[in-house]
Amino acid sequence: MNPHLELLQPYPFQRLRGLLAGVTPPADLPHINLSIGEPKHPTPAVVKQALIDALDGLAAYPATLGSDALRTACAGWLQRRYGVSVDAAREVLPVCGSREALFSFVQAVIDPRGEQKPVLISPNPFYQIYEGAALLAGAEPYYVNCLAANRYQPDWAAVPEAVWQRTQVVVVCSPGNPTGAVMSLADWNTLFSLADRYGFIIASDECYSEIHFGTPPLGGLQAAQQLGRGFERLVMFTSLSKRSNAPGLRSGFVAGDAKVLEKFLLYRTYHGSAMSVTIQQASIAAWNDEEHVAANRDAYTAKFDAVTARLAQVLDVTRPDAGFYLWAAVPGGDDARFARELFAQQHITVLPGSFLARDAHGVNPGAGRVRLALVAPLADCVAAAARIEQFLQQYH
Numbered sequence: 001m002n003p004h005l006e007l008l009q010p011y012p013f014q015r016l017r018g019l020l021a022g023v024t025p026p027a028d029l030p031h032i033n034l035s036i037g038e039p040k041h042p043t044p045a046v047v048k049q050a051l052i053d054a055l056d057g058l059a060a061y062p063a064t065l066g067s068d069a070l071r072t073a074c075a076g077w078l079q080r081r082y083g084v085s086v087d088a089a090r091e092v093l094p095v096c097g098s099r100e101a102l103f104s105f106v107q108a109v110i111d112p113r114g115e116q117k118p119v120l121i122s123p124n125p126f127y128q129i130y131e132g133a134a135l136l137a138g139a140e141p142y143y144v145n146c147l148a149a150n151r152y153q154p155d156w157a158a159v160p161e162a163v164w165q166r167t168q169v170v171v172v173c174s175p176g177n178p179t180g181a182v183m184s185l186a187d188w189n190t191l192f193s194l195a196d197r198y199g200f201i202i203a204s205d206e207c208y209s210e211i212h213f214g215t216p217p218l219g220g221l222q223a224a225q226q227l228g229r230g231f232e233r234l235v236m237f238t239s240l241s242k243r244s245n246a247p248g249l250r251s252g253f254v255a256g257d258a259k260v261l262e263k264f265l266l267y268r269t270y271h272g273s274a275m276s277v278t279i280q281q282a283s284i285a286a287w288n289d290e291e292h293v294a295a296n297r298d299a300y301t302a303k304f305d306a307v308t309a310r311l312a313q314v315l316d317v318t319r320p321d322a323g324f325y326l327w328a329a330v331p332g333g334d335d336a337r338f339a340r341e342l343f344a345q346q347h348i349t350v351l352p353g354s355f356l357a358r359d360a361h362g363v364n365p366g367a368g369r370v371r372l373a374l375v376a377p378l379a380d381c382v383a384a385a386a387r388i389e390q391f392l393q394q395y396h
Contacts, residue, residue: 007135011128012355019340025347032384034372035349037177037325039245041299041375044292047246050285057277064274065265066094066253073287074253080290081209082222090258091231093265094275094283097250098207098239099129102171105235106133108267109201109260110168119166123154123173125357125366127205130171139168143360152181152327156190158361164198173205175217178356178371179327180208180320188223195233201260204236207252210243210293211300212322221256231256235264242324243293244286251275251283300324303374307385314392326372327353331395333368341395346387 010018016035025031065071068088075088086092095101110118120134124143134141142163144154154172172191174183183191195202204220220236239252254261268274275283286292308319308326316329330338335352342348351373353366374381 002136004136004138008132009128012351015355016339016349016351019336019352020343020349023340023344025343026345029347029387031347031349032376032380032387033349034374034376034381034384035351037242037373037375038247039242039324039375040377041245041296043246043249044244044286044289046289046292047240047244047249047282047286051249051278051282054278054281057281060277062274062277062280064269066275067277067280070094070275070280070284071253073284074255077287078221078255081216082219082225084219084221084225086221086231086255087258091261092253092255093261093268094251094253094280095237095239095268096252096273096275097241097247098205098237098252100250100273101237101252101254102127102129102203102205103133103136104268104271104273105203105237105254105264106130106139106169107137108264110134110137110139112138116166118168119163121154121159121163121167121170121200123171123176124360125178125353126171127173127177128356131358134169140166142167143358145360145363145365146176146179146181147363147365152176152179153183153187156194164194167198167200169201169203170195171203171205172220174220175206175208175212175320175322177205177208177323178325178351178353178366180323180325182217182321183223185218185223185226188218188220189227192224192227192229192234199233201233201235201257204234206236206238208242208323209238211297211324213301213304213319215321217322231258233257233260235260240283240286243296245292245296246282246286249279249282249286251279251286299378300374303378303381306378307374307381310385311388314389324374326374327369328372329369331392335366335368335370338395339370342388342391345394346391348384348387348391 235256241247353369357366
């Protein structure tokens, strides 16, 4: 077996199941799950109908590169959303969701040759795929803490020169998971300058970009264009899971540096991850329609409007820049105890922040916080806020 498998840590939800094992919540309270970032709004009819209409596509082997029509639809969305022009033939590649793409991308671009072990820099807290991808590629994950004092942005100045010298990939997530923080143009400029100096590839995870409160988050390709750069050593990742409430579709795309994507396509040809023709047609319909995206955004805004101010009276929490998470500090600082007792008393599941981060540089940046995913229906989110208020009246 691959010895790197021994390095993988339990996934946050596996740890959560262990934390809640043996707890019996009140049977008279319906369960409200705020722990997992799985969209619960209906998948739009335009996507479902396109899927049905394209069922004949199941009879054909798909091309790894995807159809011209799909890549053109993705490129068209980039132009409309960001004002960015890309070559649909060379700078866009369909993928089976951003999770699969982030993992396989790291396998393709990490070069394990050399006397020193390669490094992948990850934000901390982070989406655990970043870490697993690094470990299985034979790289060393290096965690850069994202703390409130630094606007939840990675503290690049704290990275030692010796680490930069070994860094081959830097992963950023904007809007961030779990913080919802969005990178500014100045943040991007700093990162681009570091990439120019040290030669690493930037993998920009932007899967939450379409859930915002009126100010569309800046994207990596957009930032590069505004700064008068090309897309060298830059690849962005996005998907339809959050944007279009279609996590089961497993559809997204990557875009950016044509030379990097050429090698990534070669890897994927052997990796066997081509998108079904049927899924491609549904994806085209999704990327070409913004009406459902606006409605989706309005639904999330309504939940944040109803819940955030109420919870802010009893917890240290504010509305994020974007995304559908609240990143709340808990009284006493024990996030695991808070999550366990909240489940035991109110039948509400939240995710301890320490499960989303690693101890790094003397601190776990997720400790003392919980992540609340406002994915449940509005009424459930409001009910959860009321129960959390009640819970905190007795929590010490």
